[in-house]
Amino acid sequence: MVLHFFKNTFFIVAITIVSCISPSTQKSPSHASAEAKTTPLPTKKGKLILGANQTEAYLPLLKGKKVGVIGNQTSVIFRENGSYTHLIDSLISLDVNVTKAFSPEHGFRGKADAGEKVVDGVDPKTGIPIVSLYGSNKKPTQQQLDGIDILIFDIQDVGVRFYTYISTLHYVMEAAAEKNLTVLILDRPNPNGHYIDGPILEKKHQSFVGMHPIPIVHGMTIGEYAQMINGENWLANNLICDLMVIKMKKYTKQTSYSLPIKPSPNLPNDQAINLYPSLCFFEGSPVNAGRGTPHQFQVFGSPGLDSKYFDYQYTPQPNEGAKHPKNEGELCYGKDLTQEPLLSKIELKWLLEAYQHSSKKESFFTSFFSKLAGTQQLQQQIEKGWTAQEIRDSWQEGLKSYDAMRQNYVLYP
Missing domain, CATH: 3.40.50.12170 (Uncharacterised protein PF07075, DUF1343)
Structure with a gap:
């Protein structure tokens, strides 16, 4: 049949x-x-x-x-x-x-x-x-x-x-x-x-x-x-x-x-898939990226973020794909990104805002952050106060070389 x-x-x-x-x-x-x-x-x-x-x-x-x-x-x-x-x-x-x-x-x-x-x-x-x-x-x-x-x-x-x-x-x-x-x-x-x-x-x-x-x-x-x-x-x-x-x-x-x-339990829709490259950095920090909510990788927050700066609130609870989400049962302050327009770049502003308005900057980054970033430079740049544009500028030479290599293998225009 x-x-x-x-x-x-x-x-x-x-x-x-x-x-x-x-x-x-x-x-x-x-x-x-x-x-x-x-x-x-x-x-x-x-x-x-x-x-x-x-x-x-x-x-x-x-x-x-x-x-x-x-x-x-x-x-x-x-x-x-x-x-x-x-x-x-x-x-x-x-x-x-x-x-x-x-x-x-x-x-x-x-x-x-x-x-x-x-x-x-x-x-x-x-x-x-x-x-x-x-x-x-x-x-x-x-x-x-x-x-x-x-x-x-x-x-x-x-x-x-x-x-x-x-x-x-x-x-x-x-x-x-x-x-x-x-x-x-x-x-x-x-x-x-x-x-x-x-x-x-x-x-x-x-x-x-x-x-x-x-x-x-x-x-x-x-x-x-x-x-x-x-x-x-x-x-x-x-x-x-x-x-x-x-x-x-x-x-x-x-x-x-x-x-x-869904390609995986915590990427439930197009919005989450599009925001995932930008929000997954939070997996190497104390910030929850929406796991334990209906809006995985569409919101972010933490009890340690400034409630005066971040007006969005939510409390992560166990659900499909997150039996024990980060900050489970704790009130988190952050941002709702469910209505953000389609991205054609990695958006750094949310990561920078979270770091700048964190109550514990000294413990904001875990060792996993550099594995996700693939370099220690990103953490160092953020800690030194680099702007998003300055960070993006530092990527361009590597991206240019990579794209030249990539063109040898593309199958679709």
């Missing part, structure tokens, strides 16, 4: 898949895409066709193979009426032999809190074993990949360095390269893909919330980012992953795309 109309449409019109073979070839990637009769997804500016919806392009690649899927609640195939089925359910209905699933942070169904341990399990609907790639096991082991012929990576990202799905992507590609497996990426839009911004991560601050020398907002889709991982030799031991990308159709960097499914 799931997408049966695809079963008799195994003709392929000019299937061309972007392949990452070596760093030298990666510098000039093919911009051709897989063409097929597919289901368009309405957006604010026309009909977008996601990689996952182009089943005629990738089903022949899976025929007769044992398939592993790296996915979560966003790994779906949409119908024209807006309904959808999970990728694994669809593949099984199309006689694809899916043998194992791998889940990133927040779990296979996307219910776990940020940072919460995600354990191995079994998908109750299909009986397929699920291997967690968050916690102590961030990289698939060679044993976990035994019996798999090809891996599909299909996760909706939000285009931000400290959003850990791209770190999971890195480890999946590395493990696959060690096992001589192909990684097939079903590309999806980047809702923050219309700009790049932020400081470039320094190597000494590498962590799971920032593995590569890129800015906070990187301006790439998962497919493009995977190509950059290969092309810049970021995998261990100069490994190169055998990579294939099913491109989207009718997508550009300026395509306005509203995510139909």
